[in-house]
Amino acid sequence: MVLLIDEYVYSKKCSLEDLEKHNDLIQVSYELASSNEYKQSIEEISKTIYIHQREFGVLAKNDPNGFYLIGSDNATTCHILVLDNQVAVALAHLDGAKTHESIKHILQELIKYSPENVDYDVYIVGGFLDGSNRQYSRTLSNEILHIFCTIPNISFHLKLAAITTYNDHIVNNIHYPHIYGICFDINTKNIRQMDFIDNGPAFRLRTVYQSANSHIASCIYSSLKGIIEIEKFDIDKQFIKHYYKPLYEQYFHNDQQLLKMTSTSPEQERKSYLINMKKTILYILKYYKDISKWFDEQTHSIIYYRLNDRWITDNKKIIDDIEIE
Numbered sequence: 369m370v371l372l373i374d375e376y377v378y379s380k381k382c383s384l385e386d387l388e389k390h391n392d393l394i395q396v397s398y399e400l401a402s403s404n405e406y407k408q409s410i411e412e413i414s415k416t417i418y419i420h421q422r423e424f425g426v427l428a429k430n431d432p433n434g435f436y437l438i439g440s441d442n443a444t445t446c447h448i449l450v451l452d453n454q455v456a457v458a459l460a461h462l463d464g465a466k467t468h469e470s471i472k473h474i475l476q477e478l479i480k481y482s483p484e485n486v487d488y489d490v491y492i493v494g495g496f497l498d499g500s501n502r503q504y505s506r507t508l509s510n511e512i513l514h515i516f517c518t519i520p521n522i523s524f525h526l527k528l529a530a531i532t533t534y535n536d537h538i539v540n541n542i543h544y545p546h547i548y549g550i551c552f553d554i555n556t557k558n559i560r561q562m563d564f565i566d567n568g569p570a571f572r573l574r575t576v577y578q579s580a581n582s583h584i585a586s587c588i589y590s591s592l593k594g595i596i597e598i599e600k601f602d603i604d605k606q607f608i609k610h611y612y613k614p615l616y617e618q619y620f621h622n623d624q625q626l627l628k629m630t631s632t633s634p635e636q637e638r639k640s641y642l643i644n645m646k647k648t649i650l651y652i653l654k655y656y657k658d659i660s661k662w663f664d665e666q667t668h669s670i671i672y673y674r675l676n677d678r679w680i681t682d683n684k685k686i687i688d689d690i691e692i693e
Contacts, residue, residue: 371516373526382513397530401546405561414677417589418568422578424460424474425589427554432594433674441549441564444633445504447494450552456481457554460585464508470585490524495532496545504632505532544636569672569679572689575648596672600663603656612652651690662686
């Protein structure tokens, strides 16, 4: 229906420039951006659903596994979106690929929890004043804001917008995002900046999902099912031939060039980025012919279930990770 900011209605369009009018929203956003970043504690791991890039998850207060924390990190130009319909909370890590379709998919899952509810609270973080010609952060911020103005039948109340302009700071004449990751507590609605030490099961395969093609955001966890479910996806063989093989042959051993070729914001990536990217390249090149065979023939997915506070799968085919030799 509309996007609402401090009771002001945006029914056709909204952009970063429009946010300037809303002092309370900007103040709240700056407060989070300037807050301390926490390191995920060992105790919090068993209570947390971690969301990778181009994924989303949905948590309800009656979650069958007792999860009440949900979060994501390693966002530079990417945006982390939280939607709360007062019965369940969805968190998504959006990178600009099929954003409209991804938000539609998220809403389809959220509506299952409360079909009659048409008022959603919205929290968005991520992006910075990146100097790229394509202005990745600004483009994604404006796209998300515009989408919420045009979705029918739901009123979206924007509670936080620590995005791009309002998530930027300068160090040695270089722009950086304040916030790289957040953790949302569905019970208290508290948001903290967070650096996660645990990324959940099947980390490498889930990373391949967003690397291999331009898919929409995938629902990795929903309290209605209580399982981690990785849906079957295809890897474009031409993408392997024309991108990943040259990436390995020409740039793998040159860190600066590899950063430039794989990141929308090479100067702002954290130290873990290069190691993870190199492992993902090796993993894709070694297993891309086999990955489609790992998925169950009946469910077309790989499923992890919870047992004694650990994620367990009966799938014997999946390869967890690969090492850099």
